[in-house]
Amino acid sequence: MPPETGARSKLAVAALMVLLAALPFAADALGFPATTPLVTRMLIYAIAAASLNLVLGFGGMISFGHAAFYGIGGYAVGILFQHARLSEPLFGMMLGTDQFLLAVPAAMVLGGVAALAIGALALRTTGVQFIMITLAFAQMLYFLFVSLKYYGGDDGLIVRRRNVLFGLDMRDDKTFYFVVLVLTAAFFALVWRIAGSRFGMVLGAIRQNERRVAAIGIGVYRYKLAAFAIAGLGAGLAGGLWANYARFVSPDMMHWTKSGELMVMVILGGAGTLFGPLFGAAGLIALETVLSAWTERWQLFLGPILLLIILFFRGGLSGLVALLSGRLR
């Protein structure tokens, strides 16, 4: 699990950043302006998948309820916006907000707090029980939001305008893309630092041998819980960005199939690698987009493709990238 370091990897990361920064301009020049929102979507999912990767890939905790924190982040932005628009106080005291710098941090904090609460209970179990408990909590939240008629219930909640950030024109796809890109880069940098830190070394050790970690005097629970909460924070960020991107939130953001989708992204990209979630999110969304343009029964083809990649490339798309760059050497 050593995070990618060395001159070659630094060069690759720099190239990736340049590529992503140039992308909206290239998309316009080449006459494919729809590429920019598509890649925005990939980046938002990359954050969500990277946050899940922190627990699933680095920490070895198979959380099957990660979409709950993603949905909470989305609803944080949606609900705050609705109260700001209607000038109705929230919980009788707070006003809503349409400010990006308030709403999105709120989404992160709420995602983190929810993860702390759910993790505190779920992490007392391991294995299949842990998978089932995280799934159960997420589904409880899903049904809670389905029942909240005031916030649209089943139909979801429309966010009429994107949050306000300085004087930026957030309606512009390119501007919004860069906001998301900066936050994506920041979150991946955070994951990179965490993975290589003392905390990250403990987390990686817990994944590999919990018994050994206890035997060197480290109580594993606190570390797992902290990782779980940080992951919830990241998912909340992704959810908050999604609410801005789609200008719509619904309980589907928390549905167990969404948790499954995030897991597929992590595994497809390569669990426990730094850039795996980015490759996984981009790969899955690209496949969906291409296949669904081609046929209505796209899922019938998506499944076998995913199976083949996971079966034949150890380490998913990250493994594939490493293989190709090894060949080029």
Add this chain to the structure above:
Amino acid sequence: MRMPLLRIEGLVKRFGGLTATDGLDLDVAEGEVHALIGPNGAGKTTIINQLTGELRPDGGRILLDGDDIVGLPVHARVRLGLARTFQIVQLMGSYTALDHVALAVQAHAGHSFRLLRAARTDRQLTEPARAILDRFALSGRADRPVALLSHGERKQLELAVALALKPRLLLLDEPMAGLGAAESAQMVELLRALKGEFALLLVEHDMEAVFTLADRISVLVGGRAIASGTAADIQADPAVRIAYLGEGDA
């Protein structure tokens, strides 16, 4: 009388109908090497696991410095100075030998809630870790993933990790198990060099090693100590000869 470092009083552990530990009394003095021997199934590993906290005894007390530690979890006991090695090595396959020892140094130093600074280049961790590895034949292989180390090297690493915890009492669960003659001799040398730095409770089948290292030997049969004394006492004890050593086996 001075309180021994570790005192076990009337320890009982049952698995269904089987009594694995049957009212065991045992103590280990500060700096002493106390060996625990006995035939297979005598309950040696069960005792180790109760001392570390992985198993909860059904009765009796385990006193470390006079305080009962039975209610404490595994990691808390380690923090009190009770370290162990595993009979079947327990390591992290993708981590290097240095990673393992550095992690132990970090655990001993206190909490590990440092989220941003790189650990692998942190000299506060790597320097003490390398110093410990230098005491073993591992210093040349410090930067290899342990999956690539030999069995003997992994056994040594188990010991190096325990050493980094600066224990007061180290529980050694069959440190020679699976080692060749040369590796065993090396391990005995290593342990002999450590003698006096901390107390050792040694569980081992290799009688030569036990007789070389131990200050005191207790013989365990059916979950209780049937004899306790120096190597000479034990070899002369008729009950031990019948129950354990057998004819010409010693």
